[in-house]
Amino acid sequence: MTDSVVAARGLTKRFGQFEAVKGIDFHVDAEQCFGFLGPNGAGKTTTMRMISCSSPPTGGELTVLGMPAWVDGRRIKRRMGVVPQENNLDEEVSVIDNLIIYARYFDISPKVSTPRAEELLSFVALEDKRDWRIYALSGGMKRRLLVARSLMNEPELLILDEPTTGLDPQARHLVWEKLRSLKRQGVTLLLTTHYMEEASQLCDRLVIMHEGRILVEGSPRELVAGHTSPQVIEVFEPPLDAEAGLAALEPVADRTERLADRWLFYTGDGDALLAKVRALPLDPSSVWLRGGMLEDVFLSLTGRGLLE
């Protein structure tokens, strides 16, 4: 417990009558990437805000870098970096000035922060945008600048709230690459995301939250192994005359899901089941076999209905 960078026990957050976080336990080890997954309204952002000392916990225990969160907020925030979900850069000044101004909040003088800012701009591939104004940057560039800004105080713990939401694939891969490189340098990463691929790519361990509670915890691989079948057969828009045949296969599968546009068969032996599906009068291109994914775990735990 004491070696954890972040540790929570019975952590609770209430807003009036509404309980957003309902007594959760977790711990984040040093130099790991830890993910919070969950649908909107699961309590991820609230949890992150408590960890980043922007919001006082209502109950339970929360220590960050060995200090009680919120109470020791100033000291904790000095050693922590935060990449917010929304861009909140100073629009009136240049890219480099944004970094220098931000560093001053940590009592870092422009003399020290200017070379560091230049270094970080090249780290996030923005060195040729040094003197640009913020409005001229694309969404991806702004996000990379936010990552650079969060590193100005050389944090031990970096908190990222949906770091790649709204980015194109190129920008997303660049951000991932930078985050992995930070982890190699010994920075502990904590992120929330909606993207299962992002979580699989980056996280050593993760939790899936739903309605203020942690449902499961583990590595992406453990979660896939423990909470969904190894293989999935998807059948897209089967014709009506094949449905009886598909329904007959249900007992063979571990689990079956019938959605508006497709059937899903979760199974341990994909090849055997695939042969049976192929025998039905189906367009071969509408059937495919894939491995179980984190997204299957996520959806089976949190449901398919819209939660907002």
Add this chain to the structure above:
Amino acid sequence: MARVATAAAHRTGRGFLRDIVRVPDVRVPAAWRLWQRNAAIYKRTYKLNIVPNFFEPFLYLLAMGLGLGAYLARIKGVRYIDFIAPGLVATAAMFGASFEVTFNCFVKMQFGKIYDAVMSTPLTIEDIGLGEMLWSTTRSLIYGTVFLAIASSFGVVHSWWAVLTPVAVALTGMMFSAIGLSFTAVIPLIDYYTYYWTMFITPMFLFSGIFFPLDRMPNWVQVVAWFIPLHQAVDLMRALILTGDIGSAAAAAAWIVVVTGALFVVPMNLLHRRLVK
């Protein structure tokens, strides 16, 4: 059910009072960091911003002082322009601070999400509040002293006590920073500033004894006027710049210090209440 709701409302009421008078978690060096941020941004555009500050006093003093003044007898033994100039210095201090803590702060807080960014650094929201008050006081100091410098070229300075005007301007600016920032911290929409300006700032501008003396008015007017923040600032400036009546300057300054002191923690605590959830 209704009783429960009343009890809850009552609790909120008392909780609100306790919230706004609590001791804020504020540190001056941290607040200064926000001042530096604002100054760095202002420095980029100050040439653009400061030019109107020079024109405004000219326009007022020409139109009201010389234009209107030409049709008026002397007021209390002095030219009309001498009478109004100190009050306009007080107004400049009020406007300088008020623009900053109303529109500018609201835009930073609500649209730019700048306070959220700063709150993830070692600064607290209370540090941000104090930093904004210090900065808007600085803006009022720029406004007010530029105004005085221009006005002095019209020969309106009649007392050596006028050297204390920058201190008086800063006090005035700090008072209106605390009032305006408190308003900013509670309004949900930027449109509410229409009320602030048309029902608070503009009436004060017109009825604080800047353009006509209040001492021949019925007694109740003077009683009401004593409670008007800008009126006290006008008395203070007039005593320093025109009459040299240091006794009444001290009385007005004391009023401003007491009111500012009483309000000082309110905007910080209201911002805390709004942004720390």
